[in-house]
Amino acid sequence: MPRAKESTSTLLQRIFKTTSLERFIKRFDESEYDTPTFSEYISALCSERNALPQHIINKADIERTYGHQLFNGTRTPSRDKVLQLALGFGLSFDETQKLLRVAGKSALYPKIKRDAVIVYALNHGYDIVAVQTSLFDLSLPTLGEER
């Protein structure tokens, strides 16, 4: 494993407080999987929050079919889609970093303007529409923009 990743995970361990999700991950650590798959993780998040995937997909502004494919594991998300889901779930900054980690994506880095806007939005409870508007205002690529 690359050094960079080691230091990231050390950092994450330092940042994250124990939650029921931590226990959830731990359960997977003890089983045959190293970490839960992304689809398992978001499905568990749904049941923990008593939310329907459909509802989260709507709030994440993700196309319906695509969203369900993320939930049933037939598609792996891009980093932007993970961030959209984080906004859809209304996750905190820490929880979002964790979600990114489970998805194997790089963490939010607050010295990057675009990431910083998202961090600010997560910390202040803004939704996807507000984030997209703000990114657009600041002439930054919006989430999920075609590349």
Added chain:
Amino acid sequence: MIMSSPLTEGFLNSNFTEFELPEELSNRFDLLERIGSNDFSSTFIASERDTNDLYVLKLQTNPDVAMGNEALLLQNLKHKGLPVYENPYGSDSTHYTLRKYIDGEPLDVYLTGKNYAGISQMIDVLVSICDILIYLHSQPEPIIHRDIKPSNIIINPETNAAILIDFGISRKFQKDVKKDTVYFGTHDFAPPEQYGFAQTDCRTDIYSFGVVIRYWLTGTANNETKIQDNRLEKIASKCTALDPKSRFQSASSLKKALLRYKNRRRRAATSIAITAVAAIVIGLSIYVLSNIFNDMSFLNNNPAATESPDVSEPPVNVQTPIGYDDYEFQKLVEFFLYEDNFSKIQAQFEGFNLEIPGAWMWDRGDTWSDDDGIEHHTTNFILWNNGHVHEIFLYGLGLTGNLDVSGLGYLEILDIAHNNLTGLNVSGCISLRELRVGNNNLTSLDLTGLPALVDVNYYWNPLTEPVKRDG
């Protein structure tokens, strides 16, 4: 700028400090994400404002490695398995290297995904990495990557093509230097000499490559964990021998070992089928041999159609060299089995100039010695049964021109990777299940009307248009 949204205003009033970039870069790019960092380097994905193209931007501050090394090292190299770099930016203290983003997943991520590759694709990927190493190591001043590990191998999940990235600690091999002065590398993947016992050379990369094989098959870089497949275990542990002299001495000998493994594996899988047809083949060739001596003219004639050979009953009425009188096989005028088990047949045909219409030629494959010093030939073969072609393996033979196998309705496997083919026609191959055409010169590929196709790779072809597929 009009700031309407509360989020935008809130954000702008927060104490945000942006990562500092030189003006020429910050004017051109938006940073999107930081994909890696350590004490002396940070790597970002950046989006070019004018084009929306993605780039990877890496800045290094360590004076020992930060000579714009990566870009300078690679600027004169051109290989489809290497990233394309722009000229480096930078000052004395910090260097920025910039390359186009490569679409794909690092091997470590790829292996955790759903698109887990089978052994045969794995060998293809590994062979393609060997090809990159052969290229790097064969430079006038050989370039040693020195940090081969899963996260530096990018796989395009669509095509299975491998691209080697991160030449941050690579160096040119200097003949007269005994030891490296700066030690870098990634623990687990770096050989002993990289910790300063000797100068690193191309066998350093061979070592790391061996660890990658182990990692791929066992999920760990620890060489205490044995690979279940003995032959692959042998290859991996030979790569990772502590003494560089005991390793494969070059990437090309490693590549040969991998191809050999693949062929043997294939042979094992098909040996039953081969045994079934062997009797016919031998029977036919004896018949053919007598024909050859009686009448050489068939070489210029089109084979006349006669009844199909029957598995249970060796045919006697075959007029063509090897009995491929099935209409589906008409496009091939002649072929031979090039397989060490059938060395007798091969010997009988030696000396004939074997050509297949459509202007492709083959050489005689690759001769190699096994661990006991016995010589073998690369196993490439065409498997047919009841007059139908089922499998074609013509792998790494330097084939050129167009290959037309259209209408071979029973063809299930076509493996023609690592040749120089410029065209391929597989229309009507309705049973085709596996197709491997990686590392050829195809500019287009039409895979429509192939309902059985489940396993395909076409990496490393200079495709000028998207591959056509149904649905």
